[in-house]
Amino acid sequence: MSEDGIVRDGFRAGDFIVVTGAGGGFGRAFCKRFGKMGAKIAAWDISEESGAQTVRLVREAGGEATFFHVDLGDAGSIEAAVAASRAAYGAPYAIVNNASIYPRASLIDMPVATFEKTLKVNITAPMHILHAFGPDLIAQQRGVIINIASGRALEGAVNGVGYACSKAAILSLTKTVALEWARHNVRCNAIIPGMSMTAQPLENATPEELIARGQAKIPLGRIGYPEDVAGLAAFLLSSDAAYMTGQGVAMNGGNVLVPQ
Numbered sequence: 001m002s003e004d005g006i007v008r009d010g011f012r013a014g015d016f017i018v019v020t021g022a023g024g025g026f027g028r029a030f031c032k033r034f035g036k037m038g039a040k041i042a043a044w045d046i047s048e049e050s051g052a053q054t055v056r057l058v059r060e061a062g063g064e065a066t067f068f069h070v071d072l073g074d075a076g077s078i079e080a081a082v083a084a085s086r087a088a089y090g091a092p093y094a095i096v097n098n099a100s101i102y103p104r105a106s107l108i109d110m111p112v113a114t115f116e117k118t119l120k121v122n123i124t125a126p127m128h129i130l131h132a133f134g135p136d137l138i139a140q141q142r143g144v145i146i147n148i149a150s151g152r153a154l155e156g157a158v159n160g161v162g163y164a165c166s167k168a169a170i171l172s173l174t175k176t177v178a179l180e181w182a183r184h185n186v187r188c189n190a191i192i193p194g195m196s197m198t199a200q201p202l203e204n205a206t207p208e209e210l211i212a213r214g215q216a217k218i219p220l221g222r223i224g225y226p227e228d229v230a231g232l233a234a235f236l237l238s239s240d241a242a243y244m245t246g247q248g249v250a251m252n253g254g255n256v257l258v259p260q
């Protein structure tokens, strides 16, 4: 309890956290950061190679993590990963819905099946995961959900209609979960990252081009790095964020986002 007499709940060492897309840029940074904080981590990814590498890095730094293979586009695969993670670590304290896909094509050239697949991985999978683990969080009357959105949710994306729509949806999911589960002491916030040095934007540019773009266009003079976003996630897990739910927090070097 703090000086004002309010009990502020937050992450405790030994709490179990599920991270999707754990083999990717942000996912790996989340796992490394949470590992240092003393979390037990279920590192989910479709790529065994990169997910297992994340687990190795967490363990080398003295943390606790296990890789679970999952295809977030497949309901049966999600259910299997839920069951295996629960068998390993019990009920989670936190879920980080981080994985996404970003197929690029103009709206006219985007097959509807690709649009649907994007929604399946980026927004239906988080819904499925919350459906599976939500009752655990509610039963224990404590928990945190962090959804990774994108500036594309607010600005749209040329050549990324499915991605932009899915990211707008995850902001909306964030608010609904926050409203429904607040009375159970389960908080849900979204991070809205700006352009960062990970594989996703590198599909379209070289690292040098991204760095130059950041220097030219971002008010703070550089692009983001996964460690920037991991710091914000650590805050959202903590008792310092105990009074914060239903928010989309942008971290983008000062690119002001204006929904229109």
Ligand SMILES: NC(=O)c1ccc[n+]([C@@H]2O[C@H](COP(=O)([O-])OP(=O)(O)OC[C@H]3O[C@@H](n4cnc5c(N)ncnc54)[C@H](O)[C@@H]3O)[C@@H](O)[C@H]2O)c1
Binding pocket: 020, 021, 022, 023, 024, 025, 026, 027, 044, 045, 046, 047, 050, 070, 071, 072, 073, 097, 098, 099, 100, 101, 121, 148, 149, 150, 151, 192, 193, 194, 195, 196, 197, 198, 199, 200, 201
């Ligand atoms: N990097 C940026 O500039 C940026 C900006 C805004 C938002 N984001 C968001 O941040 C999050 C993390 O992205 P990142 O930049 O680290 O990308 P990344 O490509 O490095 O990582 C994505 C991870 O998700 C995994 N994945 C993809 N499809 C999957 C599936 N079907 N099942 C399970 N795992 C799957 C990939 O294997 C990969 O490890 C995403 O939600 C992305 O939209 C990134």
